Amino acid sequence: MTAVIECKDVKRTYVSGKIEVQALQGVSLNVSAGEFVSLSGPSGCGKTTLLNIIGGLDRPNGGDVRVEDQWLNELSNSQLADLRMNRIGFVFQAYNLIPVLSAAENVGFIMQLQGKSTGERRRRAKQVLDSVGLSGMENRRPAELSGGQQQRVAVARAIASSPAIVLADEPTANLDSKASDALLQLLRQLNEEEGVTIVIASHDPKALEYARRHVRLVDGQIHSDA
Amino acid sequence: MGGLKIMAPIAWRNLWRRKSRTLLTITAIAMAVASLIILGAFMRAWGGSAFDRTVEALTAHGQIHAEGFLDDPTVEHAMPQPAGVLLDVLSGQSVAAWTPRIVALALIRSERESAPIMIYGIDPKRESAVSFLKPNAIDGAPLTSATSKGLIMGRSLADRLQVERGRRVVISAQDENGDIAEIGVRVTGFYKGQPDLQKYAVFVSLKEAQALLGLEGEVSEIAFLAPQRDGINVAIEDLKQAAPDLDIRRWDELQPFAKAMIDLAEGANLIWIFVSFVLVAFGLVNTLMMAVYERMREFGLLQALGMKPVLLLVQILVESVYLVVFGALAGAIAGAVTVNAFSGGLDFGHLGIGAEMFGVSQVLYPKVSAAEITVACSIVIGLSILASLYPALQASRRVPVDVLTRAQT
Ligand SMILES: Nc1ncnc2c1ncn2[C@@H]1O[C@H](COP(=O)(O)OP(=O)(O)O)[C@@H](O)[C@H]1O
Ligand SMILES: [Mg+2]
Numbered sequence: 351m352t353a354v355i356e357c358k359d360v361k362r363t364y365v366s367g368k369i370e371v372q373a374l375q376g377v378s379l380n381v382s383a384g385e386f387v388s389l390s391g392p393s394g395c396g397k398t399t400l401l402n403i404i405g406g407l408d409r410p411n412g413g414d415v416r417v418e419d420q421w422l423n424e425l426s427n428s429q430l431a432d433l434r435m436n437r438i439g440f441v442f443q444a445y446n447l448i449p450v451l452s453a454a455e456n457v458g459f460i461m462q463l464q465g466k467s468t469g470e471r472r473r474r475a476k477q478v479l480d481s482v483g484l485s486g487m488e489n490r491r492p493a494e495l496s497g498g499q500q501q502r503v504a505v506a507r508a509i510a511s512s513p514a515i516v517l518a519d520e521p522t523a524n525l526d527s528k529a530s531d532a533l534l535q536l537l538r539q540l541n542e543e544e545g546v547t548i549v550i551a552s553h554d555p556k557a558l559e560y561a562r563r564h565v566r567l568v569d570g571q572i573h574s575d576a
Numbered sequence: 577m578g579g580l581k582i583m584a585p586i587a588w589r590n591l592w593r594r595k596s597r598t599l600l601t602i603t604a605i606a607m608a609v610a611s612l613i614i615l616g617a618f619m620r621a622w623g624g625s626a627f628d629r630t631v632e633a634l635t636a637h638g639q640i641h642a643e644g645f646l647d648d649p650t651v652e653h654a655m656p657q658p659a660g661v662l663l664d665v666l667s668g669q670s671v672a673a674w675t676p677r678i679v680a681l682a683l684i685r686s687e688r689e690s691a692p693i694m695i696y697g698i699d700p701k702r703e704s705a706v707s708f709l710k711p712n713a714i715d716g717a718p719l720t721s722a723t724s725k726g727l728i729m730g731r732s733l734a735d736r737l738q739v740e741r742g743r744r745v746v747i748s749a750q751d752e753n754g755d756i757a758e759i760g761v762r763v764t765g766f767y768k769g770q771p772d773l774q775k776y777a778v779f780v781s782l783k784e785a786q787a788l789l790g791l792e793g794e795v796s797e798i799a800f801l802a803p804q805r806d807g808i809n810v811a812i813e814d815l816k817q818a819a820p821d822l823d824i825r826r827w828d829e830l831q832p833f834a835k836a837m838i839d840l841a842e843g844a845n846l847i848w849i850f851v852s853f854v855l856v857a858f859g860l861v862n863t864l865m866m867a868v869y870e871r872m873r874e875f876g877l878l879q880a881l882g883m884k885p886v887l888l889l890v891q892i893l894v895e896s897v898y899l900v901v902f903g904a905l906a907g908a909i910a911g912a913v914t915v916n917a918f919s920g921g922l923d924f925g926h927l928g929i930g931a932e933m934f935g936v937s938q939v940l941y942p943k944v945s946a947a948e949i950t951v952a953c954s955i956v957i958g959l960s961i962l963a964s965l966y967p968a969l970q971a972s973r974r975v976p977v978d979v980l981t982r983a984q985t
Contacts, residue, residue: 407880428884435882442880445873450589460881462582507881
């Protein structure tokens with residue numbers, strides 16, 4: 351099977367003041383369509399940096415990343431935005447939602463950027479919110495939802511726009527264990543039923559249980575991959 | 577554009593998410609627009625008032641003299657009473673009213689005091705159509721015809737000379753032959769207002785002044801009004817053609833100081849536009865920068881979800897457009913209401929002489945037109961949106977990944 355994500359010797363160096371931090375020191379990694387990969391490692395090992403680069407939010411100093419058939423170095427910022435809109439879903443640790451939009455509007459937001467009709471968005475948002483267990487909460491604003499509910503809205507949004515890849519960065523870090531389980535269950539379902547490729551960065555052991563492939567980063571390098 | 581349709585409602589809701597800051601910004605913009613309108617109206621009222629005062633204080637829209645009179649206002653520089661082509665033009669379309677005058681330096685003596693004065697011989701009917709010297713500006717008996725007996729002076733000169741109405745005064749002046757001529761005249765009235773003129777301007781009939789100076793059939797000055805302020809140049813041109821040998825001047829050549837005051841009134845307005853805009857621009861940039869900085873995470877999220885940088889720029893601009901347009905509307909209404917409240921006249925009487933010194937009458941009549949409101953709003957709206965481009969560009973230039981993904985680790 352061809353890789354849907356291909357990282358080729360990716361390097362990223364941050365300069366703050368006179369200190370250089372080598373966040374990624376040459377990471378090569380292939381992820382095939384339909385995989386559920388965990389990215390673990392001690393804090394500061396480069397997990398977030400790698401996810402940002404794969405998602406086109408940040409650019410590497412060396413190496414390149416291919417997502418499906420596009421090498422990211424060749425894309426403009428605007429083309430990267432299009433790639434994120436159509437092919438990649440993000441779930442962050444917190445603040446995933448636009449504060450002034452309701453749950454349903456947040457779920458429909460990417461579809462709105464994609465130019466889908468209001469009717470279609472509303473139908474799909476309701477359906478997806480139902481499927482993540484948030485029936486009846488369509489009109490709540492993020493501030494009126496619990497942390498776990500907010501994270502599930504973020505996953506619902508990813509589901510609604512049917513991306514090829516979901517990149518989740520510490521999605522359970524702010525959740526209690528019950529909410530963590532519910533969220534991870536959702537991601538697994540998304541992976542198994544829709545065939546969405548999932549990469550989840552986490553040092554939560556529970557997250558590792560749900561993944562079928564485990565990549566461990568240490569000091570910006572791949573330490574193990576199994 | 578589809579982007580605007582997505583962003584406009586979000587921008588709108590964001591305004592209400594930060595109510596107090598939104599209101600503060602709207603208030604600042606409203607105050608700028610309102611002060612532009614109000615100050616503009618008052619400045620123009622002031623300028624207009626200064627102009628009216630200059631015109632009615634004998635200057636009129638322009639004056640005709642014999643060549644040399646303005647440098648040396650003596651009897652030698654008199655001219656014949658208007659006749660022929662000049663009279664035709666004065667009576668024609670381009671001139672609304674005109675009045676002949678004798679003007680001469682003279683000495684006035686009462687039983688107790690004497691003072692140097694300017695003696696004016698006038699035709700009361702014509703004069704009242706041109707200057708302030710109308711029957712209702714006079715306490716006592718006004719002059720009734722160009723041949724009347726009697727003398728009108730200012731109250732302050734009367735106080736200095738210690739004369740009452742009905743008393744005789746003696747006027748002496750140099751006549752045509754260089755001799756000192758004298759007449760005795762009875763004071764019949766005092767004129768009101770015109771604090772500057774009151775000290776030295778004394779009026780008798782044209783006939784009386786001509787007799788005193790030996791200038792039968794001659795005049796020193798013709799003052800005229802054009803039908804409107806913007807018709808003055810036409811009148812001057814016509815008169816110059818009719819009387820190429822005479823010295824014909826516009827009001828602002830005769831009163832350069834008044835002209836400077838009126839120009840200042842208009843110039844100050846421009847300065848105020850500039851100052852208030854700079855204040856608003858600083859406030860607006862500051863507010864928007866704060867708003868943008870606070871929401872970097874949100875802007876990062878929007879870009880992570882696939883929103884293009886350009887759309888982000890649009891979103892921030894749409895927010896400032898809302899602020900600026902509401903502010904400008906509120907300011908326009910506040911400004912117009914304020915100006916209207918004073919359109920019946922704002923009395924500066926209690927400032928007394930102080931205000932009059934600047935050529936302003938005691939009551940100003942500010943006015944405002946839809947065109948002026950539109951201009952004030954356009955200036956502030958246009959420049960404010962320009963000012964908000966800076967923080968908008970800052971926010972959209974790159975994806976703020978740091979705040980987006982690392983803020984809490
Ligand atoms: N903007 C930045 N400036 C300087 N150093 C940074 C910046 N972002 C990340 N780093 C550094 O890069 C390394 C990797 O960070 P990160 O990818 O966030 O690690 P992780 O997500 O695994 O905790 C860390 O040492 C971190 O301090
Ligand atoms: Mg991290």
